[in-house]
Structure formats: structure tokens, C-alpha cells
Amino acid sequence: PSSVPHPPKKWGRCGRISRTTTPLHFLTGARTAPQAAQAQADPQPGAPARLRPATPPTEGRVLEAPARYLAATLPTLTEYAQSLETLGGISPLGQSFCRWDGQTFHKVDKPTEKGLYEITSASGRKITALLDGVGIWRRGEWYGLHFLQLHEKGLLLGAKYDEHTWQLALPADQRPPELHERALVLCSGLLPRSQGAWLFYSNVPPQVAESVAAALEHLT
Numbered sequence: 001p002s003s004v005p006h007p008p009k010k011w012g013r014c015g016r017i018s019r020t021t022t023p024l025h026f027l028t029g030a031r032t033a034p035q036a037a038q039a040q041a042d043p044q045p046g047a048p049a050r051l052r053p054a055t056p057p058t059e060g061r062v063l064e065a066p067a068r069y070l071a072a073t074l075p076t077l078t079e080y081a082q083s084l085e086t087l088g089g090i091s092p093l094g095q096s097f098c099r100w101d102g103q104t105f106h107k108v109d110k111p112t113e114k115g116l117y118e119i120t121s122a123s124g125r126k127i128t129a130l131l132d133g134v135g136i137w138r139r140g141e142w143y144g145l146h147f148l149q150l151h152e153k154g155l156l157l158g159a160k161y162d163e164h165t166w167q168l169a170l171p172a173d174q175r176p177p178e179l180h181e182r183a184l185v186l187c188s189g190l191l192p193r194s195q196g197a198w199l200f201y202s203n204v205p206p207q208v209a210e211s212v213a214a215a216l217e218h219l220t
Contacts, residue, residue, distance in 0.1 A: 044190055067186035067204075071211035074180055081148055084138035087129060094122040100146075102153050116149045144177035147216075160198075161209050168204040168212075172197050176216060183212055 075083060090111075098105035100116040111117055114133045120126050130138045130145050150156050160169040168184065172194060175181065184201040185191060187208055192199035 042190070046191070067183050067208050068211075070186060071183040071208040071215075074183060074211060074215040076215055077148060077151060077217075080144065080177060080179070081130075081132070081138070084130065084140040084144075087137040087139055090119065090129070090137055096120045100149060102149070102155055115152075116145055141178050143175045143181070144179075147174060147176055150174050151216075159213070161204070161213075163206055166202070166204050166206075168201045168209055169198045170201070172199050175199065176212075180212055180215060183208060 092110045096119075097108050097111050098118040098120075099108045099111070099113070100106075100118070105118050111131050114131050116128065116130055118126060118128050127139065128142060128145060130140070130148065132138060147156075156174055157171045159171075161167070166187075170176065170192075176184075181192075184204055187201065187205065188203040190202065192201045194200075
């Protein structure tokens with residue numbers, strides 16, 4: 001863009017990494033063998049390689065700026081919490097409970113306070129669930145539940161964003177909910193790079209950074 005907005009409020013400056021200056025095309029979803037054979041593979045640890053077609057794709061659906069669209073429609077943390085799957089009544093009989101205190105799980109006699117719990121049945125099956133302030137149990141993916149609890153306890157540290165290199169960094173132990181992270185990953189087609197205590201997301205436009213920041217900071 002001809003002009004680049006300032007970084008999102010409360011977000012500091014992170015290190016340097018080059019941003020993409022030309023249109024970036026990569027394959028998402030199901031990939032056919034011919035598509036994979038003709039694409040350039042960019043390996044990444046722990047995940048399938050990013051596949052970049054040699055020429056702009058002519059088959060399938062081409063999504064323009066999917067990260068920007070998704071980021072603009074992300075739920076706030078309050079909306080995200082309310083959308084989680086609800087569980088029926090969980091009886092303390094025959095089950096053990098451990099409550100997360102911000103760093104680890106500690107065994108408790110019964111779930112009397114709201115928070116994040118690890119529940120173990122008599123058969124040894126474990127689930128992680130969130131008990132809200134009105135006694136409703138909610139279930140979701142680990143990163144989302146963990147992030148909600150960090151926010152609730154005021155333990156979130158500031159993220160960093162560089163408006164010149166389009167790099168966004170989050171503390172590794174406060175990975176955002178998968179839905180919100182998807183918007184960041186779609187910017188480059190790559191999972192975040194782990195370095196020390198930080199996760200680095202590359203090629204994140206200011207508009208996407210602003211939208212993700214707004215969604216993650218709105219918890220009432």
C-alpha cells in the first residue's frame with residue numbers, strides 16, 4: 001500500500017523479516033496431484049509444505065485477500081466464548097478435577113469456582129473444559145480455552161507488530177484461538193516461526209493486525 005498505518009494500540013515493535021512485495025499465491029484445501037507436481041514447495045516443520053503455483057491458478061476458486069476477509073469477521077473473545085460447545089451437567093461422582101491456576105493444573109475436590117479444568121473419569125478418559133460464571137461447562141480447542149483464561153486472569157503479555165516488515169509476534173505461551181490464528185496464517189500460508197519465547201507470523205498486513213488485535217482485546 002502507498003501508506004502504512006501505525007501499529008495497533010498497545011502493540012510494540014518486533015524484529016525484522018521481509019514482507020511479500022509481489023502478489024502471493026498458494027494452494028489451500030484439497031490439492032490435486034497435478035497441482036502439487038507443478039507447484040514450488042516451501043517446507044515447514046510439523047506441517048504440510050506451502051505450495052506456490054508457478055503461474056496464477058486457472059482451476060479451482062481463487063480467493064482474493066482471504067486473511068483480510070476472515071480477520072474482519074472474527075468474533076470478539078466474548079462472542080467466541082459464548083459460541084463454544086456446551087456440555088451437560090458434570091457430576092463430581094467418580095471423577096477427579098484439576099483446576100488451572102495460570103501456570104499448571106492443581107487437583108481440587110470439586111469444581112466450585114469458574115475456570116479451566118482437566119476432568120478425569122473413572123476409566124481414565126480426560127477432557128479439558130471451561131466452567132463459566134453461571135455454572136455452564138464449555139468445551140473447545142486447547143489454545144482457545146487457554147487464551148480465554150489468560151485474558152480472564154490478566155496474564156496476557158503485549159504482542160509486537162512491525163508496520164514496515166509486516167511481522168507480528170506473540171508470546172509462545174499465549175497462542176490465540178485457532179480461528180483467530182487462521183487469519184494470521186492465511187497472510188503467508190505458513191505457520192508461525194518459533195524463536196525463543198515468541199511466535200512470529202509473517203506478511204501480516206496492518207489491516208489484518210488491527211482486526212485481530214481488536215477481536216482479541218474485546219473481552220467484557
